[in-house]
Amino acid sequence: MHFVNIAVENSTRLTIYLSQLNLFFFFSFVLNFKNPKIVSHFNVFESKLTTNIILLGTGTPIIDPDRMGPSLSIQYGREIVLFDAGPGLIRRAKKANLNPETLKVIFLSHLHSDHTAGLPDFMYTPSVEGRPGPVKIYGPSGTQEMINNIKKAYSQDVQIRVNGYEQGKKENYDFEVIEIEDGKTYVENHIQILPFLVEHGEWPSFGFRITTPDRIIVYSGDTKPCKNIIKYSRECDVLIHEVYSSSGLREKSIKWQNYHTHMHTSAIELAQIANKIQPDLLILTHQIFWNTSEKELLYQITNLYEGRVVSGHDLDVF
Numbered sequence: 001m002h003f004v005n006i007a008v009e010n011s012t013r014l015t016i017y018l019s020q021l022n023l024f025f026f027f028s029f030v031l032n033f034k035n036p037k038i039v040s041h042f043n044v045f046e047s048k049l050t051t052n053i054i055l056l057g058t059g060t061p062i063i064d065p066d067r068m069g070p071s072l073s074i075q076y077g078r079e080i081v082l083f084d085a086g087p088g089l090i091r092r093a094k095k096a097n098l099n100p101e102t103l104k105v106i107f108l109s110h111l112h113s114d115h116t117a118g119l120p121d122f123m124y125t126p127s128v129e130g131r132p133g134p135v136k137i138y139g140p141s142g143t144q145e146m147i148n149n150i151k152k153a154y155s156q157d158v159q160i161r162v163n164g165y166e167q168g169k170k171e172n173y174d175f176e177v178i179e180i181e182d183g184k185t186y187v188e189n190h191i192q193i194l195p196f197l198v199e200h201g202e203w204p205s206f207g208f209r210i211t212t213p214d215r216i217i218v219y220s221g222d223t224k225p226c227k228n229i230i231k232y233s234r235e236c237d238v239l240i241h242e243v244y245s246s247s248g249l250r251e252k253s254i255k256w257q258n259y260h261t262h263m264h265t266s267a268i269e270l271a272q273i274a275n276k277i278q279p280d281l282l283i284l285t286h287q288i289f290w291n292t293s294e295k296e297l298l299y300q301i302t303n304l305y306e307g308r309v310v311s312g313h314d315l316d317v318f
């Protein structure tokens, strides 16, 4: 009978559905058991995704044509959060196959020009290509004023692009600024960002503890050795840290020696920090080599620290 057939069909569907549900719970259990770092509320489908770190720029104010200004991308699925806006970041992002329309969130560690000279590029280049707003710019106090000034500098350009032949969309030029606080967590979908104060001279400067469903990443920003780096790097998987050559510093003038020891972290100091933190991977960025080779810089660290260390280059993916 027709009614019986439907009943049989429905019960078969129910059996299939229940066995799929069992498989779902079984795999959820296995994944969580194997990797306790996966937070239980992320379901089994999301846990297939992994986090990518892309170094977009590893340079410093010292001009090196092979290294753009400091910038990095943390990507989880289609979600992307950028850190720092060194010059060249948008073209590097394109080279890394990041869709310009997805570059909508950036955190600034501090406002030094090497970390912010790419801001107008970040704000306007993808907008011209059609990235819809609003675009979020997180940064220390003073960020709002800097963005207001950049907007003022480009106000005529935006006006012509929107009202002229180009007929650009006004909402593509919508920027939201959030001035960050020490120790407060900011959430961008599956990526949690915890800024913490570091010690980098007169201006407020932040490092970031970034938590995704499968990784804990700490980015130092610019800093001399400080307690917060140790405190906020606890049990991290990856530590991305700035560094200068210990031997190179000895050949600098007293003024520059004084500057660097008060503003940045030497290779020997970084080895001591890494020994306390013991990350699965230490990535060097913002390397100041002076006349030291990359091999020598790495040796200054590996001589004192046995963990895994990589000297980062633009477009490296981890």
Ligand SMILES: [Zn+2]
Binding pocket: 060, 061, 070, 112, 114, 115, 222, 286
């Ligand atoms: Zn810097």
Ligand SMILES: [Zn+2]
Binding pocket: 110, 112, 200, 222
């Ligand atoms: Zn700086």
